[in-house]
Amino acid sequence: xxxxxxxxxxxxxxxxxxxxxxxxxxxxxxxxxxxxxxxxxxxxxxxxxxxxxxxxxxxxxxxxxxxxxxxxxxxxxxxxxxxxxxxxxxxxxxxxxxxxxxxxxxxxxxxxxxxxxxxxxxxxxxxxxxxxxxxxxxxxxxxxxxxxxxxxxxxxxxxxxxxxxxxxxxxxxxxxxxxxxxxxxxxxxxxxxxxx
Amino acid sequence: xxxxxxxxxxxxxxxxxxxxxxxxxxxxxxxxxxxxxxxxxxxxxxxxxxxxxxxxxxxxxxxxxxxxxxxxxxxxxxxxxxxxxxxxxxxxxxxxxxxxxxxxxxxxxxxxxxxxxxxxxxxxxxxxxxxxxxxxxxxxxxxxxxxxxxxxxxxxxxxxxxxxxxxxxxxxxxxxxxxxxxxxxxxxxxxxxxxxxxxxxxxxxxxxxxx
Numbered sequence: 562x563x564x565x566x567x568x569x570x571x572x573x574x575x576x577x578x579x580x581x582x583x584x585x586x587x588x589x590x591x592x593x594x595x596x597x598x599x600x601x602x603x604x605x606x607x608x609x610x611x612x613x614x615x616x617x618x619x620x621x622x623x624x625x626x627x628x629x630x631x632x633x634x635x636x637x638x639x640x641x642x643x644x645x646x647x648x649x650x651x652x653x654x655x656x657x658x659x660x661x662x663x664x665x666x667x668x669x670x671x672x673x674x675x676x677x678x679x680x681x682x683x684x685x686x687x688x689x690x691x692x693x694x695x696x697x698x699x700x701x702x703x704x705x706x707x708x709x710x711x712x713x714x715x716x717x718x719x720x721x722x723x724x725x726x727x728x729x730x731x732x733x734x735x736x737x738x739x740x741x742x743x744x745x746x747x748x749x750x751x752x753x754x755x756x757x
Numbered sequence: 758x759x760x761x762x763x764x765x766x767x768x769x770x771x772x773x774x775x776x777x778x779x780x781x782x783x784x785x786x787x788x789x790x791x792x793x794x795x796x797x798x799x800x801x802x803x804x805x806x807x808x809x810x811x812x813x814x815x816x817x818x819x820x821x822x823x824x825x826x827x828x829x830x831x832x833x834x835x836x837x838x839x840x841x842x843x844x845x846x847x848x849x850x851x852x853x854x855x856x857x858x859x860x861x862x863x864x865x866x867x868x869x870x871x872x873x874x875x876x877x878x879x880x881x882x883x884x885x886x887x888x889x890x891x892x893x894x895x896x897x898x899x900x901x902x903x904x905x906x907x908x909x910x911x912x913x914x915x916x917x918x919x920x921x922x923x924x925x926x927x928x929x930x931x932x933x934x935x936x937x938x939x940x941x942x943x944x945x946x947x948x949x950x951x952x953x954x955x956x957x958x959x960x961x962x963x964x965x966x967x968x
Contacts, residue, residue, distance in 0.1 A: 580944045582789040586868060589781065631844065634862040635836035642829060671832075672866045674785045681859050726960035727952075730781065734952030741945035 564695050566752055567688075571699035573747035577675050578707040579740060584675030588708055589733055591666070598712035599705075604666040606701025608648060609679050612641050613697030616680035617690050637680045642671045675704055710740060766885050770892030776869045777900040778958045783869040786860050787901055788947040793917045795926070797905035799853045800860065801898025803846065805891070807838045808870050812890035815878040822879075831874045832865070839864045869897055907950050912941030 577583045584605065591601045616637050624630050649667045653660045670676060679700050683693040714736045723732050776782045786804075790796040814834050815822075822830045843861050846854045854861060864870070873893055878886040909916060914934030920926030940946045 579948075582785050582944065582947065583863075585784040585788065586782070589784065631840065634840055634843065634865055635833065638832055638836050638865050639829070642832060672868055672871060674863050674866045677863060677866050678859055681862055685859070724956075726956045726963065728959075731952045731956035731959065734948050734955060738945045738948030738952060741943075741948055742940070745943065745945065 563756065564692070566756055567692060567695045568699045569747075569752060569755070571696055572703040572706065573744065574749065574752065576703045576707055576744055576747075577678070577700050578704060579737070579744045581678070583678040584673050584704055587666075587669065587673060588704075588711060588737070589730060591669075592708050592711040592715055592733070595709070595712045595716060597666075598708045600662050601666045601669075602701075602705030602708050603662075605670060605673065605675060605704050606698060608641075608645060608667075608670050609676055609701040609704075610694060610697040611648065612644055612676050613679050613683055613693045614690060615644055616640055617683060617688070617693040620684055621690075633681070633684065638677060641676055641680065645671045675700065707740070711737060714740075763885075763888060766888040767892040770889065770894070770896040771899065772896070774893075775896045775900060775958075776872075776893055777897060778955055779962075780872075782872055783867045783897060784951075786863065786867060787897075787904060788944075788951060789860050790857055791901055791905040791908055791947060792912070792942050793856070793909055794902060794905045795853070795917045795919065796856055797901040798898070798918070799846075799850065800857060801894070801901050803842045803861065803864055804867060804869070804897055805894030806842055807835060807864055807867075808873060808894045808897075809887065809890040810838045811835045811870055811874055812878040812886040813883060815874045816881060816883045816886035819879045827879065828871075828875070831871060835870055835874070836865050869893060904947070904950055904954065907954070908941045908946055911938050912943075912946055913937050913939075 571577070575581055578585065578588050587601055587605070592598050619636060619640055620630075620633070624633060624636065645667055649660075652667075679697050683696055686696075688696060711733070715733060718732055718736070727735070770776065774780060777784065777787050783804075786800055790800045811831070811834050815831060818830075818834075839862060842864065843854075846857075846861060873889060877889050881889070906916065910930055910933065914930045914932075914937040916928040916930070918926050918928070938946075941950065
């Protein structure tokens with residue numbers, strides 16, 4: 562599968578939030594304003610890209626040679642948890658500005674299903690190192706796109722009159738559902754039409 | 758501990774502190790596996806097992822786990838039980854394992870489980886933690902089944918449960934089966950159903966408060 566195809570698949574066709582339901586908690590929790598949505602989106606993209614390449618290495622250089630793939634889940638979650646901690650420390654050291662923007666979101670990412678999800682999906686799809694990395698970045702960008710659109714919608718929803726029981730989370734879910742409906746226009750046919 | 762408070766530990770997870778509709782935890786599996794009732798039941802059973810075991814272990818070990826590394830320790834405990842569920846399900850229920858897909862290993866990052874370990878099991882007795890886990894697990898499972906029922910009945914006109922003997926496990930709903938609203942089975946439908954159900958619960962609890 563070419564890299565462009567992987568990119569389009571993970572950003573539009575199999576968008577992590579709108580079609581796979583991975584990473585819904587931050588999607589609903591951190592989408593109240595655009596600024597924090599962008600911060601969260603970039604933090605997730607960053608961690609997903611690094612996590613997919615690191616878990617690929619762990620899987621291929623440690624788990625497969627030792628024949629202990631049944632420990633995959635437990636190893637991956639530990640790798641991701643320590644990775645997030647490490648990224649947090651490095652970012653704090655190198656760029657305090659970036660840390661200020663992403664800092665509060667980083668600890669939340671450990672329990673974001675999207676990160677563990679991309680690591681596991683890379684394994685089931687048998688991607689090589691570069692393909693895993695591409696998939697990680699693209700899935701992260703798909704997440705960023707969805708959460709950014711959502712935060713814009715929610716900022717506008719603040720200005721209109723919503724029936725009381727629907728205020729807050731319910732209307733966010735319903736807007737998300739309508740967005741998912743729009744994203745259904747992106748399907749496998751798009752890929753064949755674009756890339757032949 | 759009085760009889761009444763034991764009972765309350767058990768029932769709070771089912772309605773008052775329902776993990777999905779009230780606290781909004783564990784949303785990804787709730788929407789991801791709710792296209793068929795049988796998937797919801799399978800997922801719920803897996804979560805109940807992991808939640809119960811991790812709550813028991815965390816409450817037993819709460820005095821031995823150092824404060825600073827408690828979250829990683831909880832994750833290791835949870836991940837071990839998830840691996841057990843994964844292997845058992847793969848061996849005995851391969852078709853269910855197939856349809857739940859990536860969501861079985863993702864029980865590890867189900868916020869309900871880590872949330873209960875951190876908020877309840879590490880400061881309560883083993884008995885209370887068991888009741889809390891059962892209540893929360895059952896509340897989670899019932900919510901999953903509710904979402905799945907709405908989606909499957911409207912989206913496919915069927916109710917799929919366990920196949921026993923001659924019965925193939927699929928109940929067909931007469932009128933809807935011939936003309937189902939397919940959108941409810943798709944991802945968009947899951948988000949819409951979740952939104953409307955949450956709105957219903959909001960309306961219900963505000964009405965009860967007013968009464």
